[in-house]
Amino acid sequence: MKDPKLINGDEVHGDKLDGDKVAGDKIVVSPGVGGMQDSIGITAGRDVIYTADAADSEMEIVNDYLARAAATYEARMYQLVARPAALPDQPYKFLYAFEIEDTDIFFGQEAASEALYQTVLKDRLTILHAKSGAGKTSLLNAGLSPRLIREGRLPVCARAYEDPVLAIKRAIAPSLGPWPELLPKLTLHEFLGLTCAQLSRQTQELVIILDQFEEFFIFWPERHHRQPFIDALADCYDDKSLPVRLIIALRKDYYSDLSDFEQRIRNIFHNQYRLDTMTRQEAQMAITGPVAKLGRPVAYGQDLLDTLLNDLARGGMELPHLQIICTRLYEALAEGETVITLTSYEKLGWAKGILGGYLNDVLDRLPGKGGSIAREVLKELVSSEATKRVLSYDTLAARVGVEEDAELDSVLARLVDARLLRRDEVAGEITYEMAHEYLIEEIQGWIDRTDLEFKQAEELLRREVANWHVHGTLIPRERLELLYVQRERFRGLDEETLEWILRSALRADFAVENWAKLVGEVGEKPLLAALGDQREEIRRAAMRGLGALWGIQEVSRLGSENDSVRWEAAKALARLGEPRAIEPLIAALRDEDS
Known part of the structure; x- marks a missing residue:
C-alpha cells in the first residue's frame, strides 16, 4: 500500500484540482486498493485526513470483516449438502421456486441440470435464458447449485434490482453487523478479490449467479446508465486469476439486450444455455417423483395422470400450472388415502377451475x-x-x-x-x-391507465434516485415535468429524497412553488441555502418557493421578474415585520438591479 501524498500540507485551497471544485474544503488523498488507489475525496463541512496508518487500519477492518463473512457463507453452503434435508410435508412448491434444500423433491429437470452444469464449466461466463415460468431459478437452485457446492464451487445468488454490485456484496455479507466504512466503496473486482483471498482450501471458486437479470434492463433502460455495471462485470471476467465464474439468468425476451455487454465482453453470447419447455416424460416425473419420496408414498391414478398431462400439454406444459394443480390435488387427498384420483381432479374443476379460481378464492x-x-x-x-x-x-x-x-x-x-x-x-x-x-x-386486469401512468412515473423516480446515489446528479427538467404530473401520488419518500427533488426543481427553475408545497417544511433548508447561490435566477426561484412554503405572498413576489413588484413586496415586508423574510430580503439586495 502506498504512502499518502500531501498537497500543501494536507490542504488544498483553490478553485480546481483535476476538474473538481474544492473551494476551501479539505482534500483527502487516500491510499486504497485497485481502482481506489490515489483517489482524491472532498469532504464538505468536516475535515477528514487519512494517514497511511489510518488507511492500513481501515483495510485491516475490511479484511477481518470479509474473513468472518466468507467463513460464515462457506459454512452455510456446505451444511446445505452435508446431510440429507428432511423431506417436507408438502411435496410441491406451488408458486415458490425450488431452493437448494429441495433437491430431493426436484424432478423432471435431470437432463437440463446436467446440460447446464457442463455449459457452466466450459467458460467463466454463462448465459441461461428461457421464457417466463420455465423454471430458471429452480434449475439454478435445486438442479445446479448442490452439485457445484459438493465440488467446492460456491454459488452466490443475487438479484440485480437497481444496483447489482451492492446485491452481490449483500449476498456474501448480509447480516454480520454494520459494514466497515470502506466496504461499500470497493469495486466489484476489489470486493471479490478480497473475499476470495479469505476462502478456505475446500473452496475452489465462487459462482456469481445474477438471477432474473431482466430487472437490470428494465430498471436502467438507457445504455449509459448500464455501463458502470457492464464495466465492473467485465473487469472481473477479464481477470483470469480471479477464482470466480459468472452466470446471468434472464427471460428470453431480454436476451438480445445483452448485446450492450459486447464492447467489453466480446463473446457474451458464446456460452449460453436455453432452458426449453419440459417434455411429457419430464412433466410426468415432476408430478409423480415428489409424492413417491414422502414418508407415506402417494401415487396418481393412471387415468388421472394421462388426463393431467394432456391438459398441461394443451397449455404449453407450463411449470407453474403443474405446480398449482398438483399442490391442490395433494391438499385435497383425504387422510389415509394414498392414491390421487381423476374424481378428485373433477371435483376441483379440472385444470381451468383450479388455475382460474385460486387467487380470487384467497382474496374473497x-x-x-x-x-x-x-x-x-x-x-x-x-x-x-x-x-x-x-x-x-x-x-x-x-x-x-x-x-x-x-x-x-x-x-x-x-x-x-x-x-x-x-x-x-x-x-x-x-x-x-x-x-x-x-x-x-x-x-394486470385490475390496473387501469391512471395506475399504469403512475407506475411509470414512480419507476422513473426510482431510476433518478439510484442515479443520484451513484453519480450525484439532479433530475433534468424534462423528467421533472413527467414526475410533476404525478407528484400528489408519491408516498413514503424520505426527507433526503424530498430535499433532492426540490434542489432539482430549483436548478431547473421549474414549478418550484408547487414542489415546495409538496415537500413541506423539509424544503426550507435547501430553499434558504439557495438564497446564497451566485445565480440570480436560482435565488429568485428560492424566494418564490419560500413564499409558497410559508404562505407569505410578499416573499414570493420578491422573486418576480418585475422590479416594481419586487420593490413593493420589499416595502410590504418591512411593514409586516416578518422575521423569516430577513434572509430573502438580503438575497434580493444582492441583485444587480436592486
Whole structure:
C-alpha cells in the first residue's frame, strides 16, 4: 500500500484540482486498493485526513470483516449438502421456486441440470435464458447449485434490482453487523478479490449467479446508465486469476439486450444455455417423483395422470400450472388415502377451475377490508413492464394507505401463508414480492391507465434516485415535468429524497412553488441555502418557493421578474415585520438591479 501524498500540507485551497471544485474544503488523498488507489475525496463541512496508518487500519477492518463473512457463507453452503434435508410435508412448491434444500423433491429437470452444469464449466461466463415460468431459478437452485457446492464451487445468488454490485456484496455479507466504512466503496473486482483471498482450501471458486437479470434492463433502460455495471462485470471476467465464474439468468425476451455487454465482453453470447419447455416424460416425473419420496408414498391414478398431462400439454406444459394443480390435488387427498384420483381432479374443476379460481378464492376469504387491501398490495408489486418488483414493508404501507399497521400486517401474513407472496429481509429491511410472475396476467386486469401512468412515473423516480446515489446528479427538467404530473401520488419518500427533488426543481427553475408545497417544511433548508447561490435566477426561484412554503405572498413576489413588484413586496415586508423574510430580503439586495 502506498504512502499518502500531501498537497500543501494536507490542504488544498483553490478553485480546481483535476476538474473538481474544492473551494476551501479539505482534500483527502487516500491510499486504497485497485481502482481506489490515489483517489482524491472532498469532504464538505468536516475535515477528514487519512494517514497511511489510518488507511492500513481501515483495510485491516475490511479484511477481518470479509474473513468472518466468507467463513460464515462457506459454512452455510456446505451444511446445505452435508446431510440429507428432511423431506417436507408438502411435496410441491406451488408458486415458490425450488431452493437448494429441495433437491430431493426436484424432478423432471435431470437432463437440463446436467446440460447446464457442463455449459457452466466450459467458460467463466454463462448465459441461461428461457421464457417466463420455465423454471430458471429452480434449475439454478435445486438442479445446479448442490452439485457445484459438493465440488467446492460456491454459488452466490443475487438479484440485480437497481444496483447489482451492492446485491452481490449483500449476498456474501448480509447480516454480520454494520459494514466497515470502506466496504461499500470497493469495486466489484476489489470486493471479490478480497473475499476470495479469505476462502478456505475446500473452496475452489465462487459462482456469481445474477438471477432474473431482466430487472437490470428494465430498471436502467438507457445504455449509459448500464455501463458502470457492464464495466465492473467485465473487469472481473477479464481477470483470469480471479477464482470466480459468472452466470446471468434472464427471460428470453431480454436476451438480445445483452448485446450492450459486447464492447467489453466480446463473446457474451458464446456460452449460453436455453432452458426449453419440459417434455411429457419430464412433466410426468415432476408430478409423480415428489409424492413417491414422502414418508407415506402417494401415487396418481393412471387415468388421472394421462388426463393431467394432456391438459398441461394443451397449455404449453407450463411449470407453474403443474405446480398449482398438483399442490391442490395433494391438499385435497383425504387422510389415509394414498392414491390421487381423476374424481378428485373433477371435483376441483379440472385444470381451468383450479388455475382460474385460486387467487380470487384467497382474496374473497379475507375478512373485512382485507380483500381490497390485498388487491392494492398485489397491484403495487407489478411493474409497468408487467414484471415482479420488490418493495419494502414501509413503501407498501405508504402506498396502500392503510390506517392501521395491524390491518396491513394481517393481510400480508395471509398472502404469504397462501403462497402468493414471498417475504424476505434485505439489509435489515423487510421486503415483499409476488411468488411468481404467473399471477401478473390476472392482476394486470385490475390496473387501469391512471395506475399504469403512475407506475411509470414512480419507476422513473426510482431510476433518478439510484442515479443520484451513484453519480450525484439532479433530475433534468424534462423528467421533472413527467414526475410533476404525478407528484400528489408519491408516498413514503424520505426527507433526503424530498430535499433532492426540490434542489432539482430549483436548478431547473421549474414549478418550484408547487414542489415546495409538496415537500413541506423539509424544503426550507435547501430553499434558504439557495438564497446564497451566485445565480440570480436560482435565488429568485428560492424566494418564490419560500413564499409558497410559508404562505407569505410578499416573499414570493420578491422573486418576480418585475422590479416594481419586487420593490413593493420589499416595502410590504418591512411593514409586516416578518422575521423569516430577513434572509430573502438580503438575497434580493444582492441583485444587480436592486
